[in-house]
Amino acid sequence: MSDVAKQQKQLVIDEIKAKLDGAQSAILVDYMGITVEQADKMRKALREADVDYTVYKNTLVKRAIEGTDFESLKDHLAGPSAIAISKTDATAPARTLNGLIKEIPAVEFKAGVVEGAFYDKTGIETIANIPSRDELIAKFMGSIQSPVSAFVRTLQAVADAKTE
Numbered sequence: 001m002s003d004v005a006k007q008q009k010q011l012v013i014d015e016i017k018a019k020l021d022g023a024q025s026a027i028l029v030d031y032m033g034i035t036v037e038q039a040d041k042m043r044k045a046l047r048e049a050d051v052d053y054t055v056y057k058n059t060l061v062k063r064a065i066e067g068t069d070f071e072s073l074k075d076h077l078a079g080p081s082a083i084a085i086s087k088t089d090a091t092a093p094a095r096t097l098n099g100l101i102k103e104i105p106a107v108e109f110k111a112g113v114v115e116g117a118f119y120d121k122t123g124i125e126t127i128a129n130i131p132s133r134d135e136l137i138a139k140f141m142g143s144i145q146s147p148v149s150a151f152v153r154t155l156q157a158v159a160d161a162k163t164e
Contacts, residue, residue, distance in 0.1 A: 016064035024090035027112035049096040072118040076111040098128030
């Protein structure tokens, strides 16, 4: 192998390492059988969720993840594999891909690492159904707002009754 080819491969390995450095999660998917249009739709949705989605050679990913929190993914790097990485929201790749998988059944979860823990396909599917942080906050705020609203209406009713 020429020195140029080795350098190019090392550049890709360094790129993968940089993407994984500080990442909260990395999810592997099998994308075999999707159309270019579906791939573009997937990339767009993932980009909007601040998720990096890239297809790399499995051998280069295996080299890049050696000695990292993501090394447990190496056994699942067979056949067509794409990797979705998020540095900002640990569940965003799984959630976003899950929504897309419903529309594009050819895409399938393989495995993933979320916040340092390895999950197989079933585990990633479970994580994919966890609401986002913003959704959880909104639900929490709604649950505490309801009793407060009822209390305020009660106080207003008492105040209105005293003024009559």
